[in-house]
Amino acid sequence: MDKIMEQSPACGGAVDLSATPLLSVEDLHVEFSAAAPIRAVRGAGFTVAAGETVALVGESGSGKSVSALALTRLVAAPGRITAGRVMFDGQDLARLPQAELVRLRGSAISYIFQEPATSLNPVFRAGYQVREALRLHRGRRGAGREMVEELFRLVGLADPRRCLRAYPHELSGGMQQRVMIAMALACRPRLLVADEPTTALDVTVQAQILALLARLQRELGMAVLLITHNLALVADVARRVNVMYAGRVVEAGKTGEVLRHPAHPYTCGLLAAVPRLRGDADELHGIPGSVPHPAHIPPGCSFHPRCPRAGPLCARVDPEPEYFEEGRMVRCHYWK
Numbered sequence: 001m002d003k004i005m006e007q008s009p010a011c012g013g014a015v016d017l018s019a020t021p022l023l024s025v026e027d028l029h030v031e032f033s034a035a036a037p038i039r040a041v042r043g044a045g046f047t048v049a050a051g052e053t054v055a056l057v058g059e060s061g062s063g064k065s066v067s068a069l070a071l072t073r074l075v076a077a078p079g080r081i082t083a084g085r086v087m088f089d090g091q092d093l094a095r096l097p098q099a100e101l102v103r104l105r106g107s108a109i110s111y112i113f114q115e116p117a118t119s120l121n122p123v124f125r126a127g128y129q130v131r132e133a134l135r136l137h138r139g140r141r142g143a144g145r146e147m148v149e150e151l152f153r154l155v156g157l158a159d160p161r162r163c164l165r166a167y168p169h170e171l172s173g174g175m176q177q178r179v180m181i182a183m184a185l186a187c188r189p190r191l192l193v194a195d196e197p198t199t200a201l202d203v204t205v206q207a208q209i210l211a212l213l214a215r216l217q218r219e220l221g222m223a224v225l226l227i228t229h230n231l232a233l234v235a236d237v238a239r240r241v242n243v244m245y246a247g248r249v250v251e252a253g254k255t256g257e258v259l260r261h262p263a264h265p266y267t268c269g270l271l272a273a274v275p276r277l278r279g280d281a282d283e284l285h286g287i288p289g290s291v292p293h294p295a296h297i298p299p300g301c302s303f304h305p306r307c308p309r310a311g312p313l314c315a316r317v318d319p320e321p322e323y324f325e326e327g328r329m330v331r332c333h334y335w336k
């Protein structure tokens with residue numbers, strides 16, 4: 001672990017929110033061209049400071065993954081970024097020449113996804129796959145077996161030697177996700193994008209993987225963008241949260257404040273849908289309906305057809321973002 005930490009420039013540093021953020025996404029638009037344009041991301045914006053964990057939360061289909069992939073222009077055709085800026089460490093990734101972007105993808109920003117089983121190659125041993133990742137980023141000399149073992153220890157794999165030799169199917173889902181995290185750490189990323197990293201795992205393993213991400217973030221000084229549909233998951237892990245709906249952020253703020261005093265009716269709905277340990281089953285309220293398909297976004301506020309607070313204004317006028325308190329933002333005509 002020491003070797004890895006030495007090489008991490010921001011190691012141990014406290015999050016400085018007054019400094020220029022490491023990542024700043026501004027007015028990001030991503031469209032898939034079809035008969036009617038599919039506007040998957042419509043002006044999303046959020047920031048991540050160096051060493052900070054920030055969550056992007058919303059129901060399935062709200063544009064979280066497309067936003068995450070767009071950060072490094074990984075959205076596959078016919079998808080394309082039609083507007084916006086993705087400032088990372090002073091450079092606009094939306095406009096960076098392809099060759100530089102490829103270098104940056106592997107060296108500064110890395111990703112882990114929902115299904116570790118499909119991200120690992122079934123025919124190669126886990127150790128070999130992580131070693132290949134290391135070789136790619138650090139060259140032959142930086143990719144020794146000890147280095148892989150050290151990474152495996154860092155991600156909490158109990159028997160690193162055995163795991164080195166194991167094929168993916170011989171590892172549990174939680175262990176596979178740890179191997180994926182080890183691989184993502186191989187390039188010493190400054191930002192780890194974790195897209196639903198625990199959704200495919202059972203609840204106890206979910207908690208372990210989240211604790212691991214929190215520990216790595218602290219120890220390596222790495223920033224984490226945690227993407228999830230489960231608002232309950234972010235409480236202990238993320239410092240700030242962005243709630244996304246129909247391709248844009250509708251509420252943002254410090255996690256504790258958003259969870260205690262949600263301003264947007266959508267956030268209230270997401271919170272009400274979180275099951276509580278105590279209380280009656282019929283206290284569990286979902287949000288009626290579903291996220292609109294991005295080819296058919298309703299006019300006005302995109303949430304109004306599902307919104308318990310909607311008034312006549314909401315169907316006609318798209319609410320502008322309003323800023324209140326420190327770092328809080330909401331897009332709703334009636335949030336007060």
Ligand SMILES: Nc1ncnc2c1ncn2[C@@H]1O[C@H](COP(=O)(O)OP(=O)(O)O)[C@@H](O)[C@H]1O
Nearest residue numbers: 032038040059060061062063064065066067294
């Ligand atoms: N390749 C694609 N072609 C057309 N539409 C897509 C494509 N990928 C994603 N979308 C659409 O973009 C919207 C947002 O998707 P996504 O970002 O995956 O949502 P989330 O990650 O929040 O569940 C969805 O409605 C999805 O159908």
Ligand SMILES: [Mg+2]
Nearest residue numbers: 064065066196
């Ligand atoms: Mg997704």
